[in-house]
Amino acid sequence: MSLLPIIVRVWGIFMKIKVSVCSDDVLYCERLVNYFNSHYYDTFQWNVYTQSVYLQQIFEANTADLILVGREMKSELQKLDESLRDGQLWAYLAEDDGEQEEGIWYLAKYRRADRIFRDLLDLYAQKEHVRYENAAIVSGKTTFIAFVSAAGGLGASTIACAAAKSFSRMEKTLYLNLEDTGSCEISFKGEEKPGLDELVYALKSRRNTLGLKIESSVSQDEAGTYYFKECANPMDLQSLLPEEIEELLKAIEAAKIYDKVIIDLGNGLQDKEITVMSLANRVVMVTDNSEIAALKLRRCLAFIQTVEETKKVDIFSKIHIYFNKVLKNTQIPEQISQIRVCGAFPVIENGSFTGIIEKISGMELLQGMK
Structure with a gap:
């Protein structure tokens, strides 16, 4: 036989x-x-x-x-x-x-x-029976860390990329860029896989293949970080509804593949960003020492407090504030709006974007985000 x-x-x-x-x-x-x-x-x-x-x-x-x-x-x-x-x-x-x-x-x-x-x-995919547990993300094996800033140009994406590379040295880490016009092209160079386009299609088609696409569409760079290539058309990512974002994150958690998921949100505060922050284990808020950044941060935190009250979600308690581009010997506050300031990343002069990421990825300060 x-x-x-x-x-x-x-x-x-x-x-x-x-x-x-x-x-x-x-x-x-x-x-x-x-x-x-x-x-x-x-x-x-x-x-x-x-x-x-x-x-x-x-x-x-x-x-x-x-x-x-x-x-x-x-x-x-x-x-x-x-x-x-x-x-x-x-x-x-x-x-x-x-x-x-x-x-x-x-x-x-x-x-x-x-x-x-x-x-x-x-x-x-012709079969319609793939399911995952509808469990809260924060209760699972995977730690989700969202990176956001109150304004553009403060370095949230830079620090998110650096954190992903740093954590990848010891743990299986996924970098997920959900900025409307975000890109992984410069930060992560690896095998070409379909990326977010496949995930958006799986979510929109309702064919119950999202878990399979999460595995088949992910790329890995030479340093070991996993990532999803950005959508060819940013409008496709923008089309995702909050419940579809939630479904995506819960599917990633349900797969139990990654120890850490770094979610790069940029400086948005729309439904997508609110959904991610409410589901994440931690929210890293990046700012700098400028007057305008301080003003926008206060307004951002006030907005989040209002959202918590109206939508009955928990975000504020998960926020960790980090300063970026801080000159040596510059004083930073210990807390802002009763949120602890966890540290400051220094100014890095004359560095390329990838060079700055590499330098930050080696800094001990990142370990406090885990």
């Missing part, structure tokens, strides 16, 4: 995608499963059958999320009762992109592994 069950560990609280493969191409099946167990071991659970006699057993068992059938077994598959075939999500493993029947799914065998991975996720 040619039966090769492969069992691997569960990914977070998501049920792993159970794939049953039935094909007489033994060598291909072994290579496929070995590769996916090495590179995507936390997403799939495989069962491989190499004789067509098992087709009926596979379809009747109703235990697979996705069934892949070698096209060489087409005649044997067609002998199965139509109700069996229609009751399962299945696709042919095809040698090439030759003649295909309308209404039948096909998975091309010989293409790049990352493309096969995405094709499998797209096939699985």
Whole structure:
């Protein structure tokens, strides 16, 4: 009997995608499963059958999320009762992109592994049963830290990037840029993945594949920080409703992949930013020692207090204030509006944006944000 069950560990609280493969191409099946167990071991659970006699057993068992059938077994598959075939999500493993029947799914065998991975996720997206626990973010494994400022140019994004790089040295850290026009291009250089565009699509399409897209769309830079590439069109990010932002963050938490999530909000105070701050474990408010920054910070804090009263959310108690671009020997207040000032980052002269990030990422002051 040619039966090769492969069992691997569960990914977070998501049920792993159970794939049953039935094909007489033994060598291909072994290579496929070995590769996916090495590179995507936390997403799939495989069962491989190499004789067509098992087709009926596979379809009747109703235990697979996705069934892949070698096209060489087409005649044997067609002998199965139509109700069996229609009751399962299945696709042919095809040698090439030759003649295909309308209404039948096909998975091309010989293409790049990352493309096969995405094709499998797209096939699985036809099922509508992926769910995650509706638990509060603050109660989970992952710590969410939101970075915001009361005005532009104060360095909230710089410090957020530096914190992400710093924390990545010891923990699995995700940098999530939710600024309307934010970009990761300069700060993080790594493999090209679809990024936020895929997440926005998953949220808007309501196909219950958000958890899968969180894994398949994330990039990792050379220093080890995970990040989502920005939306090609900023309007797509702006289109997200507060409840969709909440769904995104809770899906990231439910995956239980990351120890830290750094959320870069820039200087916005709209519904999106309020939603994130109310869900985060901590809120880092960045300011500087200028008169205008002090004025805007006071107005920002007053606004947040009003929001708390009207929306019955908790933000104020989670705020930690940090000064940026502070000259040596400059005095900073111990508290502002009864919020403790946790420290000050110095002025860094004549540095590029990436150079400043690298210098700040090595500063001990960041460790107090954890």
